[in-house]
Amino acid sequence: MKAEKTLLIENLLGRVNASPYFFVVDYTGLKVDKFAELRKRLAGAGAEIHVFKNTLVKKAAERAGYPDDIGAHLVGQTAVVCGGQDVCAAAKVMKNFTAEFEKPVVKAGVLDGRLLDASGIKVLADLPSKDVLRATLLGVLNAPASKLVRLLNEPAASLARVLKAKSEAA
Numbered sequence: 001m002k003a004e005k006t007l008l009i010e011n012l013l014g015r016v017n018a019s020p021y022f023f024v025v026d027y028t029g030l031k032v033d034k035f036a037e038l039r040k041r042l043a044g045a046g047a048e049i050h051v052f053k054n055t056l057v058k059k060a061a062e063r064a065g066y067p068d069d070i071g072a073h074l075v076g077q078t079a080v081v082c083g084g085q086d087v088c089a090a091a092k093v094m095k096n097f098t099a100e101f102e103k104p105v106v107k108a109g110v111l112d113g114r115l116l117d118a119s120g121i122k123v124l125a126d127l128p129s130k131d132v133l134r135a136t137l138l139g140v141l142n143a144p145a146s147k148l149v150r151l152l153n154e155p156a157a158s159l160a161r162v163l164k165a166k167s168e169a170a
Contacts, residue, residue, distance in 0.1 A: 008052065008053075009060050012050070012080070013060045013064060015048070015080075019083055020084075021083070021087040021090065021112075022061075022109055022111075023081040023090070023109040023121060024073045024078050024079075024107045024109060025081060025104040026105045027077050027104040028076055034103070041096075042093050044093075045083070045085070045086065046083045046085030046086060047083030047085070048081070048082060049079050049080070066113065066115075067113075070108060073108040079104065081094065081109075086129070088124050088129065091121050091124040091125035094125065095121075095126075105118075106121050106122075108121075111124070
């Protein structure tokens with residue numbers, strides 16, 4: 001039995017180390033078909049949800065160097081959400097699913113080694129997507145260059161307008 005537990009801890013530790021984030025959710029009362037739907041939605045966001053015994057999750061979290069406070073949230077029927085892609089997308093899926101079915105409840109999480117409470121994860125869910133943030137940043141970076149080009153072209157454009165007006169007047 002000890003070898004099985006060690007193997008499970010190593011499996012979970014591999015998932016935790018490969019992911020920049022880690023959410024602890026309480027899935028009490030969630031039906032199997034709804035859990036499968038949640039798993040499918042999270043997969044679309046590049047995340048996974050797994051159920052492990054709380055003691056195994058505590059041991060894996062300790063070995064991963066997570067804050068000790070995460071252990072306080074590991075009571076009851078808990079599942080672990082982690083993934084290798086966008087943390088905001090996973091948080092958004094959890095928020096939308098909870099709003100739709102009232103379960104599961106996000107208890108806490110860890111992002112880049114720092115403990116987040118449920119409200120912190122909700123803030124992540126409300127952030128715009130990576131693509132929107134990239135487009136906004138690109139627009140901000142591009143604006144000064146566009147203004148400079150317009151400014152440099154204005155004397156030549158003004159001269160062209162004056163010459164056109166003179167030619168039409170004549």
